[in-house]
Amino acid sequence: MSFSSELTPTNFQISMDEINQATQNLSRKNVIEVRSNYQIYRGQLSESWGNRTVVIKRRKLKSNETKGELSEALKIATSFHHKYIITFIGYCFEGDELFEVQEYAINKSLGSYLKKLTWSQRLTICISAARGLKYLHDSRVIHGNFSSLAILLDENLEPKITKFSRSVLVSENQNQPHIQIYKSTFLSYWHDRYHVQYEDPIFRESGILRLESDVYSYGLLLFEILSGNSHDETWFIEGYGDTHDLIFFVRQLYENGEVDKLIDRSLNDQIDNHSLQKFLEIAYKCISFNIKDRPTMDEIIKTLVEVLEINQSSKSSGRHGTSGESGFSESFEVAKQDCRFGSTRDFENSVSSSSMETMLQLTGEGEHDILVGVTGITTSVQ
Known part of the structure; x- marks a missing residue:
């Protein structure tokens, strides 16, 4: 991906007056999400900005964020043109705060909507999100913050990848698409509780961010959509001691052949056993501790399309159901x-x-x- 001279962050600057008008002077009534380090408002831009309904993320700048880093992040965000990538509209610096404006997705994040979705819908969304992630990787962009919270759903339940504040563009001069994240940045900027849950342990140890780091996070997303629960939640499963995060149970149950305990019970009559096995195989490869074993996004897309096709074929023939661990296969x-x-x-x-x-x-x-x-x-x- 190349950046034209016309496409620079200055072309996307929005005035603070526009932000105030869109949010009724940052009214609490317009707040739709509050986190420890940012707030998100819903707003309506003026006619000069197309009367668009938007979301506006407001956050305080960190002391160690440089102008160059912010410029690079905005440069990346403004350069995406893909069906499954959120449309970035503009930004505004005001004092020590940054306001980022993007298109509004009415159904919010995949994580918050997950329980309402059928298995086929979940698979379709995952395939589309994988295509969006492949577009980023083909453009030498590492997302660096991928999770179910980074996927928004529009009115048609089409996914839109967002949250690019930690994304990095790898130089075309590098043979291997990865980048070193310095320890100071790694510790103070890259961490929040939810992100750590999705974070590649190899990146955590080395400080080197790779395309495969996104694949690891995507693998956790697959297990999250299978379980129906957010990875941020703690779990308790009888026989496994105290409560733990999802990744703990994924590894333990998978190795013990009890992964059926992870499955969202509302999906029991919707999943074909053969397609489930293919789904589990590709998902577990994504979270391998050996980077070389992790599949590419092309491989993931190909496999998940097969999983969906098998599942739909099974539904047509009335063979659905995950009862039992692998079905009856012999006398x-x-x-x-x-x-x-x-x-x-x-x-x-x-x-x-x-x-x-x-x-x-x-x-x-x-x-x-x-x-x-x-x-x-x-x-x-x-």
Whole structure:
């Protein structure tokens, strides 16, 4: 990506008068989000700015932020032209504060909207967000702050990647797309609690930000959309001691073959087992401690498109459901064991009685039905 001489941050300067008019003098009624280090307002720009509905981020500048760093960040933000990247409209410096203006996404962040989405919607959004991230990587831009809070949803549930305050443009003279972040900047500017949860541990140790650091964060996003819970929340799962962050349980449950405990229960009848396995494989590769094992955004997109297609095909044929860990795949005989099924009907649908004899009894309802006796099952459900 190249920057033309006409496309400089000065072309996007908005006056403080315009900011005040848009927000009714920074009225509390216009505040839609408050964080420890910034506030976000909803506003309406004047006719000279197209009467656009916008969001305005207001934050105090940090003492160690240089004019050059701010100029570079604004230069990056103003240069994106992509369907899945938020449109940057302008900015204003006022005293020790910076106001950044961008298009308004009515459904707010993916993290706040997640529980309302079906599995197919979640996959579609992830694929689109991956395409937006690929555009950045192809442009030699490392996002550096990717999470479900960095994805906004418009009225059509199309994702818009935002939060570019930590993004960096890697020089075309560098063979490897990475950049050294100095320790002082790394410690005082790069950290807030939510961001640390998504932060690549290799970057944390080395201070070297790479494209693969974004891939790590994207992998955590995939597990977040599978679980339906924000990565910022603490979890408790019986048998695993105290509460922990999502990444702890992802690694523990994946290694112990219990990753089904992560799945949002509202999705149990929406996910095909075969597509789930492909989803888990690519997601876990993203968070590998070995950078060379992490996939490119092209590989991620290709795999997730396959996952969505398999899932939609399964839905059409009525084979949905994540009951059980991997489905029944071979003949077996069982005498009294606990099995997990979404419902009694899920189990009955998974067993074909043709050309075999079965004896079974189910007690209870829902996910903790007890399979007391089954013999001669020879079906295969993937």
